[in-house]
Amino acid sequence: MVGNMTFKGIGKMLLAFVALALITGCAAKAPSSANIQNELQGFKLPQQPSADEGMVYVVRPEMTGTLVRFNVFLNDQEDASEVGHTRGSEHIYFPVEPGQHTIYSKAENWASVDVDVSPGETVFIRQHAKMGLIMARNSLSLLEAMEGEYFVKETSPGTMINR
Numbered sequence: 010m011v012g013n014m015t016f017k018g019i020g021k022m023l024l025a026f027v028a029l030a031l032i033t034g035c036a037a038k039a040p041s042s043a044n045i046q047n048e049l050q051g052f053k054l055p056q057q058p059s060a061d062e063g064m065v066y067v068v069r070p071e072m073t074g075t076l077v078r079f080n081v082f083l084n085d086q087e088d089a090s091e092v093g094h095t096r097g098s099e100h101i102y103f104p105v106e107p108g109q110h111t112i113y114s115k116a117e118n119w120a121s122v123d124v125d126v127s128p129g130e131t132v133f134i135r136q137h138a139k140m141g142l143i144m145a146r147n148s149l150s151l152l153e154a155m156e157g158e159y160f161v162k163e164t165s166p167g168t169m170i171n172r
Contacts, residue, residue: 040159042155045155045156045159046155048159048162049155049158049159049162052158052162054066054102054131054158054161055102055161055166056102056104057131058104058128058129058130058131059104059129060128060129061107061128061129062104062105062106062107062128062129063104063105063106063107063126063127063128063129063130063131063132064102064103064104064105064130064131064132065083065102065103065104065105065110065112065124065126065131065132065133065134066100066101066102066131066132066133066134066157066161067081067093067095067100067101067102067112067114067134067135067136068095068099068100068133068134068135068136068152068157068160068161068164069095069096069097069098069099069100069135069136069138069164069167070098070135070160070163070164071097071098071137071138072097072098073097073138073139073145074097074116074138074139074140074144074145075096075097075098076096077096077116077117077138077144077145078094078095078096078168079094079095079096079114079115079116079136079138079145079147080093080094080114080115081093081094081095081101081112081113081114081115082112082113082114082115083103083105083110083111083112083113084110084111085111085113086113086115086119090113091170092169092170093167093168093169093170094167094168095136095167095168096167097138098163098164098165099164099165099166099167100160100161100164100165100166100167101166101167101168101169102161102169103169105126106126107126107127107128107130108125108126109123109124109125110123110124110125110126111123111124112124112134112149114136114147114149115147116138116141116144116145116146116147117141117142117143117144117145117146117147118141118146118147120136120147120148120149121149122134122149122150122151124151131154131157132151133151133152133153133154133156133157133158133160133161134149134150134151134152135149135150135151135152135157135160136148136149137149137150
């Protein structure tokens, strides 16, 4: 016994600390605009939109909650609408018809963001992971094109579902 705590209690605390470390990870922050421009010289996105459709990239640059996959859905939360999923330091992309769309992300919670995509336009969305009650939670935000391209360059492809 150490103080008022048993070795079993210490073991539980250590296990909780390790689990917390795996869930929280490190936050990814983009460098300055000048550094991003240098980093992106010669970089091409894996997929460009055609002239009559748009392209959506969803990036998850942090390792936070890397063991938890965040499923991504287009326009509703039905299984048939899933376009893929990410884990820590991954991205996915998928074409969309021009117009208004809602992108959903499922972790412990549902998150969503509305986008209006023009023909030939590429839109970037960032998944933010944070500690949840049982597993990682998520939120979504839109990114500027340069920062979005930087995060695509710095992450690996996630799992994309051909629709």
